[in-house]
Amino acid sequence: MVERTLLIRAPLGLHARAAAKLVRVANNFESMVSLRRVDGGPAVDAKSILSVLMLAAKRGTALQVSVDGVDEDLAIAAIERVFADGFGELEPESAL
Secondary structure, three states: OEEEEEEOOOOOOOOHHHHHHHHHHHOOOOOEEEEEEOOOOOOEEOOOHHHHHOOOOOOOOEEEEEEEOOOHHHHHHHHHHHHHOHHHOOOOOOOO
16 A cells, blocks of 8 residues: 655646546556545545545645555556646746
């Protein structure tokens, strides 16, 4: 099992479109993927859109991501990329 604490960076938080992107990524792997708010609450299945939306995670919320299974290293790497990318909703940084 691998675990990471990841921060929601997307301006609108983990809303429907962002949650759908995360769920699509999680469903590409055999491993079990769960999310839990660091500030409390139950763990939810990251492969379920309704469960992910129930986290009500806005920008700045820290989530504990746990991945357990045969492809856990690949899965956590892909999930970290989605979070780092702000679910595809971050403005590109301007080049100086």
